[in-house]
Every structure is written in structure tokens, then in C-alpha cells.
Amino acid sequence: MSEKPRMGNLRHESNLIEFKPWNSIHKSITMPMITAMGERDFPGSQLMLGFAYIDKPEDEIGMAPHIHPDRDQWIFLFGAQNFVEFDADVEFYLDDEWRKIDYPFYAYIPAGMSHEPLKILRVGKPLIFIDARFGPAEWPLKFVGDVPEKYKNMEH
Template sequence: MPAKNYDKYILKEPMAKSMFEQIKAPQILMLGEKNFNGAYFSMGWSYVTEPFLMVDEPHFHDYEQYIGFVGGNLNNMKDFDAEIELYFGEEGTKKVINCTTFVWVPKGLIHGPLKITRVKKPFLFVDIVLGPKPDYRRKPANTKV
């Protein structure tokens, strides 16, 4: 029996340049639509070293999203010294992230802006979407933020 080729299931060195000029290091990026035949999973990992406005407006997604903020010291990922503001809902409820954290954003939940306000120690930003690609910035009407 001939050996099967499983190469289509493996993505080696999934590096890309970040869409944000403030993120200098190459990011890890995997898009289900592009890299895995339309799989409903996409993920990006970025190394954040400075404050900046990452997302400037409230929006929602057609898929679930998980956002991670992880200490950049790989020997101790709880070693986190940064501050991020993330807003939720039409009313713009502000939540402050100042420790290693993951956030679940259900499909359709309005969220944003996302402001990285302080970075004393670099951290990993993780963006996971349960869809074939990220679907960003569909700004809803009548949002107060």
C-alpha cells in the first residue's frame, strides 16, 4: 500500500509581518481559510513591546473570538507588567487587564476599543477566531464608545 501524504495538515514556520507598525517582531499567523482548506480556526500570536491603540472602535464578529494577554517571560508566563483597556457592550463598559488573562468574546458581542496603555514588560498577544479568517471592524450603529 502506498504511503499517504499528510503534508497538507502541517504548517511550518507560520511567520508574518504584523499589521501593526508598533509590533516589530514577526508574528505567528495561521488562517484556516488560507492554510488549512477552510478550517474554522484562525490564530495569531504577537510580541507587544510598547503601548498603542490596537483597535480603535467598537465592533463585533460573526465567530467566537478568544483574546489572550500572556506574560512574555516564557519561563514564567504569569510575569506580566502591562495594562490594557478593553471595552464591552453598546454602553462601553471598560475592563482593565493587568495580569495574564484570556477573554472570551461570543459571536455578536460588541467589544472595543482595545487600548494597550502601559507596557513595562513585553507580553504575548493572542488572537484566536473560531472562523476561517478574522472578520474585523463591523461597527454597529448607536454604539456609545
């Protein structure tokens, strides 16, 4: 797996942060991403949000199936121009099974539920992807089954 892109926003005032875009490792995410980094941006903040614009298919967004033992997560996917207009075919691994999705959605993933990856099979119109979670910037995860080779040296 390629090295993780370094992320870092710029603080202007005590409660005002400028997003510093970064490039995704995923081919479907061609525009720079922005991320609210929780406690990396604001000491004591627990909210982390990642935003991406998707305009191409992708075999796998995210990682091999895993769980977060101590925190909830939310995944959002909806139309980029009109939020309720969804022209795409997606598969999402959630709670040990694949879900076929062709509508704008968000998924609530409680602590301990297996999830990911997300497969973007077809994109007719661009999408917005949001990954949201509460917790420390360093978030533990546990893979479901054996750790895939490409993730063995990854910090998590």
C-alpha cells in the same frame, strides 16, 4: 489606513504548515507576527490564530468597536517570559464598556458582543497577544455606530 499586510504560510505536507512571519501595522508589535490561517492553510479548517509579541505601548490595537454577528472570538494577553507575570497596564473595550486590566487574561467574546480596541498604556515587561476564532477566513463584522472614516474602504 495603510494597506493590510499580505499573509501567507507555506504548506510542506498535507497537515504541516510553515509559518511565514509578517509585520504588524501597530507600533507596539515590533517583532514579526505569525498567524494560523484556518482554511487558507488547510481546506475545511475553521481555526484562525494570530500571535504577536508586544514590547511597547499602543493607543489602539484592533479596530473601532464592532461585533462579529456569527462567530465567537477569544483574546489572550499574558507575560512573554513567564506567562503569569504581567507587568503592563491595559484597557480593553468589551460589551460596551472599558475594562482596566493589570493581570494576565483571556476574554471570551461571544457572537454579537461589542469589543475592541485594546489599549496598551504601559509595558514593563513584554507580552504575548493571541487572537483566536473559529470560522471561515473571511469573517464579517459590523461596526458599533458609524463606520470610522479610516475603515470605510476596508474589506470585511
